[in-house]
Amino acid sequence: MHRSLWRDFDWLLLIFTLVIIGLGVVMIHSADPWSNSACPGTIPCAGRQLLYALVGLAILFVVAAMDYRFLRSLGWLAYAGAVGLLVAVLSIGTVSGGSQRWLDLGFLPAQPSEIVKLLLVIALAKYMADIDMRRLRHVVISLILTVVPMALIYQQPDLGTALSLIFIWLVMAFVAGMRVFHLSMLGLTAGLALPLALASLEGYMRDRIALFLDPARDPLGSSFSVTQALIAVGSGGWLGRGYTSGTQSQLRFLRVRHTDFIFSVLAEELGFVGALILFALLASLILRIVRTAHLARDDFGRLVAVGIATVVLFQAFINIGVNINLLPATGMPLPFFSYGGSSLMTLLMALGLVQSIVMRRPRAFEF
Numbered sequence: 537m538h539r540s541l542w543r544d545f546d547w548l549l550l551i552f553t554l555v556i557i558g559l560g561v562v563m564i565h566s567a568d569p570w571s572n573s574a575c576p577g578t579i580p581c582a583g584r585q586l587l588y589a590l591v592g593l594a595i596l597f598v599v600a601a602m603d604y605r606f607l608r609s610l611g612w613l614a615y616a617g618a619v620g621l622l623v624a625v626l627s628i629g630t631v632s633g634g635s636q637r638w639l640d641l642g643f644l645p646a647q648p649s650e651i652v653k654l655l656l657v658i659a660l661a662k663y664m665a666d667i668d669m670r671r672l673r674h675v676v677i678s679l680i681l682t683v684v685p686m687a688l689i690y691q692q693p694d695l696g697t698a699l700s701l702i703f704i705w706l707v708m709a710f711v712a713g714m715r716v717f718h719l720s721m722l723g724l725t726a727g728l729a730l731p732l733a734l735a736s737l738e739g740y741m742r743d744r745i746a747l748f749l750d751p752a753r754d755p756l757g758s759s760f761s762v763t764q765a766l767i768a769v770g771s772g773g774w775l776g777r778g779y780t781s782g783t784q785s786q787l788r789f790l791r792v793r794h795t796d797f798i799f800s801v802l803a804e805e806l807g808f809v810g811a812l813i814l815f816a817l818l819a820s821l822i823l824r825i826v827r828t829a830h831l832a833r834d835d836f837g838r839l840v841a842v843g844i845a846t847v848v849l850f851q852a853f854i855n856i857g858v859n860i861n862l863l864p865a866t867g868m869p870l871p872f873f874s875y876g877g878s879s880l881m882t883l884l885m886a887l888g889l890v891q892s893i894v895m896r897r898p899r900a901f902e903f
Contacts, residue, residue, distance in 0.1 A: 544895045545600065549824040553872060553887060556817050557589050557880070560798070560873035566780045567793040567801045568875070574794065581794050581875050588877040592884030599888025600895065607889075608836045611662025615681065618655035621648035622688035629692075637692045647878040649689050649697045654886050656685055656701060657708070657843030664712035665835040675718050678709060696866030700850050707846040708839055711829075745864050764790045765797050765859050768804035776807030794875045796867055799859040818852050818871070828890050831897040841893055844886045847871075 565582035568574050575581040607614070621639075625648050630638040639646045660678060667674045682705040690698040710719065768784035771777065782804035784790040793801050803811045822845050829841035848871045855870040857863035869879045 541895045544897065546824060546828070546891055546894050549821065549828075549887065549890065549894075550596075552817055552821040552824065553884070556814070556821065556872040557585075559802075559814065559817075560870075560875075561585050561589070562779075563798055563802050563805075563873070564794045564875050566782070566805060567785050567790075567798060569780075584877070585875050585880065588880045589884070592881040595881060596884045596888035596891065599885055600891035602892055603896065604837055604840065604889055604892040605834070605896075607658050607840075608662050608665070611659045614655040614662075615659035618652040618659065618685050619688065621652060621655075622685055624648070626688065626691055635692050635694060637694055644877055647876075649692070649694060650878040650882040651885075652685055652689070653697075653700065653704065653847050654844070654882055654889075656682065657704060657840055657847070657886075660705060660708050661836050661839035661843060664708060664839055669709060669712040669714045672718050672721075675709060675714050675722075679705060679722070694867070696854060696868045700847070700854075700868070703850050704843055704846050708843050711842045712835070712839060761791045761797065762858070762861055762865055765800040766861055768797075768800040769860055772804040772807040772810075774808050776803070776805045776810055779805050781805060795869060796855070796865075796874070797859055798874045799856050799870055803859075814873070818848070821872075822849050822852075825887075825890050828894040828897075832893050833896060833898050837893040837896075841890055844890055847886065848883070 561582050564585055565580075568581040570580040570582065575584055579587070625636060625639060628639070629636045630640050630645065632638060637647055637649060639648055660681065663678055663681065664674075669675060669678070682701050686698045686701045689701070706719075764784050768782060768790055771783070777783070780786065782801060784804055785793045785801045790797055790800055799811070799814075802814060806813075825841055825845040825848065829838045829845065832838040832841055851868050851871045854863060854866060854868040855874070858865050858868070869876050871883055872880065
């Protein structure tokens with residue numbers, strides 16, 4: 537690789553990423569102390585997250601060194617790989633907590649739905665860059681391509697991740713040139729099909745919606761975690777109770793505090809100011825990815841960057857929305873912040889792809 541390419545490496549994007557990961561590791565350590573870690577084995581959750589980050593950063597630089605345009609020719613292979621992984625999960629996946637979402641690789645339990653998001657972004661970017669998205673036929677075909685992995689993920693069941701795929705498609709299709717009239721037609725069709733979709737939801741999914749609408753319905757049961765999250769966020773005040781001094785997290789009233797509800801730990805211990813800092817970091821990171829989409833030399837690179845920005849934005853919005861009870865509970869991780877090897881390493885791989893795009897932008901865009 538020519539050395540001059542590294543001059544265009546987006547160091548600000550990397551800095552924002554490292555700060556978010558570092559803050560996440562610190563909060564995971566508070567939520568899950570080494571003396572009594574929820575993670576099996578001798579390495580606590582915070583230590584594992586740090587190892588995942590180091591591996592992910594190595595992957596980031598390897599992917600950045602590759603020419604992203606090579607992936608355009610592998611778009612259909614990426615799609616086949618995504619569908620194959622999801623079929624494998626439903627066939628031989630590990631069942632945990634009533635869901636079949638994991639593949640046991642021995643050294644690392646992997647959640648394929650995380651990498652599927654990136655593979656689908658690549659496949660959709662290849663398809664949309666090659667055709668005219670102003671034609672309804674191509675809009676429908678691209679939607680079908682999205683619905684197949686979406687349906688497989690729903691079967692795990694994982695409604696949150698399934699919905700993220702349709703949101704990724706929607707943003708990418710709009711950027712690719714989908715007409716507002718076609719979008720309106722699809723929206724009307726979706727609205728008419730909504731009662732049928734709600735009727736087909738799994739029982740636990742309907743329960744989560746009911747609890748979201750009425751949190752006091754089962755305060756000591758199904759809504760316990762959301763209630764404790766609200767208490768944690770509300771008790772943090774402006775500056776928080778202090779690091780490792782949050783009552784809801786340290787006394788373990790807050791469940792899955794190092795994963796789904798890590799934002800509540802941050803808000804309780806570092807307060808509103810700490811939450812604002814995290815918002816600013818995430819917003820800055822997303823804007824740097826959007827900047828890459830603007831600088832991309834071709835439609836494929838532009839759409840890949842848009843898709844990756846959408847993944848980060850959607851996951852952050854859903855996770856934080858659940859923590860403050862603006863949305864029904866779902867297991868969506870907070871990007872680069874929640875504990876989880878599959879999510880963190882996939883996102884870092886995605887950022888490597890973003891770096892590859894920005895490093896190969898036309899020289900006229902240099903600033």
